[in-house]
Amino acid sequence: MVKLCFCVIIDVEQVQQNLEGGRERYLRPEVPTTASVFINDDETELHQDFEVWLEGLAPEKPYSRYQHNGFEDNADAHLKRTIMGREVVVAVTEGKLDLGPWEQIFYGEFDGKRRKRVLVKIIGE
Numbered sequence: 513m514v515k516l517c518f519c520v521i522i523d524v525e526q527v528q529q530n531l532e533g534g535r536e537r538y539l540r541p542e543v544p545t546t547a548s549v550f551i552n553d554d555e556t557e558l559h560q561d562f563e564v565w566l567e568g569l570a571p572e573k574p575y576s577r578y579q580h581n582g583f584e585d586n587a588d589a590h591l592k593r594t595i596m597g598r599e600v601v602v603a604v605t606e607g608k609l610d611l612g613p614w615e616q617i618f619y620g621e622f623d624g625k626r627r628k629r630v631l632v633k634i635i636g637e
Contacts, residue, residue: 536605537634538634539602540600540601541599542599543598543619547619548619549597550617554618588622
């Protein structure tokens, strides 16, 4: 099984310092086509459950299982990204991200063969 990377991508406290002023805004991170951004509780066991679940739905191997695999061998990464999502929108109220007490914004990497970037947009005044 491929080891997936689930890491917190947004430093909530730093974002909140930069968004002070009480204005209503939205934060929207976006990621490349073989990665995902999602919100969930920050629990190691839950991350392990995601790995097992995703690998069961779209196993990396055999590569021949997927029509896409020819030039590249990352069809499973595209499918996992489709399941987990490409972006989230988080409301910002009075300078604070509206997340639950244990929630974080995560980046899920399913391919890892190229250097990638995360684009974070702040929408609003």
